Amino acid sequence: MVSLDIPKSYSKDDFQLTNESLKDTYKDFDLMPLCTERFLLSLRYLISCKLIGNDAMVDQTIMSSDYRKLEIDEELQCLKLEEISSTKIQHAVETLSIYIKHENWKSSLIILKEILHEIMPSNIYELFRLAKSVDDTANLIKDKKIIFYLGNTGSGKSATIHFLSDLKRIVTAPFAKSITRCITPVTVYFKDINAYRQDSIILCDSPGFGDTNDPEVDTANGIAIVRAIRVCESVKPVLLISYTSIGDRYEGLKDLTYTLARLIQNTKDQIKAFSYIFTKYPKNEKETIHASLETINNTLSDQERSDTNFMDILRDMFEKTKKNACVLDPIKNDPSTILDDLADSTNINHPENVFQFFITEKSKSIIDKQVTKYELSIKSATKRSKYSLVKYILDQLKFLNELLNQEPIEEIYINCTRYVSRYFFFEEYQKAILMLNRSLLDETILIDEEIKQYRTYFDHANLVEDLRKTHLGNEAIHSCAYIEHLNGKVDNLVKNLQEKNINGLLIKLSMDKIKILSEYFDDVNVKYKFICQFVSEKIERLVYSFEKSVLSNGFYNSISMMTKFYDANTILSNYLENSNIGKKYSKMNEFFLNYLNDYVKKFHEIF
DSSP, X not given: OOOOOOOSOOOHHHHTOOHHHHHHHHHHHHTSOSSHHHHHHHHHHHHHHHHHOGGGOSOTTHHHHTGGGOOHHHHHXXXXXXXXXXXXXXXXXXXXXXXXXXXXXXXXXXXXXXXXXXXXXSOHHHHHHHHHHHHHHHGGGTTOXXXXXXXXXXXXXXXXXXXXXXXXXXXXXXXXXXXXXXXXXEEEEGGGGTOSOOSEEEEEEOOOBTOOSOHHHHHHHHHHHHHHHHTSSEEEEEEEEEGGGSOXXXXXXXXXXXXXXXXBSSHHHHGGGOEEEEESOOGGGGGGHHHHHHHHHHTOOHHHHTOHHHHHHHHHHHHHTSSOOOBOOTTTOOHHHHHHHHHHSOOEESGGGTBOOOOOHHHHHHXXXXXXXXXXXXXXXXXXXXXXXXXXXXXXXXXXXXXHOOHHHHHHHHHHHHHHIIIIIIIHHHHHHHHHHHHTSTTOOOOHHHHHHHHHHHHHHHHTHHHIIIIIGGGSOOTHHHHHHHHHHHHHHHHHHHHSOTTOHHHHHHHHHHHHHHTTOHHHHHHHHHHHHHHHHHHHHHHHHHHHHHHTTOHHHHHHHHHHHHHHHHHHTTTOGGGTHHHHHHHHHHHHXXXXXXXXXXXXHHO
16 A cells, blocks of 8 residues: 655644644634535544644534544545546545544644645645734834844844844744744834934844745745835845855855845845845854855856846845955944944835835745646536535635736636636536527427426526626626526417417427426416416407307307317316316306207297
8 A cells, every 4th residue: 555655753843733723724624615625624623633632622513523424435536526636645545544543643644734735735724814914013113114134044133133132131023933924023222232323223023035844934924024014114124144044056045135136126226225144154254255255146147147136136245245244243243333334224215116025936836836726626616516615716716816916826817717607607508598499499398307407507607696796707697697598488488379279289388398497487487377377368268259159059160169178178287277177168068058958949849
């Protein structure tokens, strides 16, 4: 049996299991329609509760109600239906089933995490949660003048701020964690650090570039940085470059420069405001910084040189380290001197016009993969008429598109809405119309199953009305189009019925069709009652005409009317139950015989 590679040892911390994370997982699947992701997330929730104790469970009823439904074989079939199955996943699910059976919860959670990663490359729900908290963080520095520290994870941003503030007693965010998820401002008063100035300055820590292996956190960091900077009055960007992250071939430094180049528009106009602080450099390497930058410049590829923003930043870094690079030494350096220099540096005013959202290539690749999964799921759910799931995924895709404003995401969102429109509102509509038109031909017997299918198509259109309003727009065909077409066809049937003889075979075909349609559509039921009433009145007129014909001794015509009435009774008895058509025929027969008897008696009296 093949399975995913399982690490030999995992601790509770490796899973990051907390009451808060459990609540988040529960929220993720609780509002989700039935689908593969919901199954896997609910299973992760249940297994996590087993690991840390059921007392942490948000909803105690889920164990008794949902747990029994989590059948692995059914889920494998669902994976196949959603076109996201693979041999790797199938083997992994088989292995997961065995672990669950033996209550090996730790191994179950490990392999489940791998399955989820295959099906959900990015935890979009976590990205949405993080994005919602960004604005609250940004308000902390709104309309302020700030010094903004940027850099990779581990570059020493937090330690530098602690050093420059000279206030080690300040308790801020858990800087040591590589999962820093928010902007953290620290206000420093110059007089507290014996600086020359008497005012204050705001130092802002930020989530590190490439701060985590989770693309949703990395992406949220990019959103947070840009949104926070844009609401400031002015910004002085300080780029921290750690010796430990520059890489043997300076690829780390180049990646950092490239990321910064994507963060700022027209760097050439803003480059004077940039400052660079080098951290964690060994003594014997401090004097090599400028030479290293020169080496980088001499080994750049043509493609790298073609990036104007990248070259502007690298050139600025090179020029500003010619005389003396600012290498941080917490033991020897005076924080007041560094802060005075930073305070005197150039500002970037109106940062809202300068900074733009960015996303690292690694995170972009993973999110693109997630978006592609969304596209496959939408198409699969559409074919299976899973309307709530289609709307749910389209909602996620739309929000993601609005959040990241990335052209590939927008293109896939538009393609998905067009696909859904074409399938639900055009392909199904055309199928329904052709089927109904064929069924209602004059001499065609209407099949109940075909009308059931037409009703199903109509119900589809009704159920996806929310889709039409929120995603598909006015181009999508409204559900009332089905009724309008149906009413037009039934009106033609009614008109033809009004012109037909009540004893014709075609009248039975038409009445059959309208009656069957009336059982599925209220609008047609009204028309059916109308035509029944019309035929009843036509019968009453025939009875009157018959009696008049008998009384005028038009016996040949009377017999013709009785024959017509007899045939009508055979044809229409199933439709005119309240008209007592059979009794009317008996009375006509009785009336005719009585009249003939009276006529014979009078004949005998004369002769």
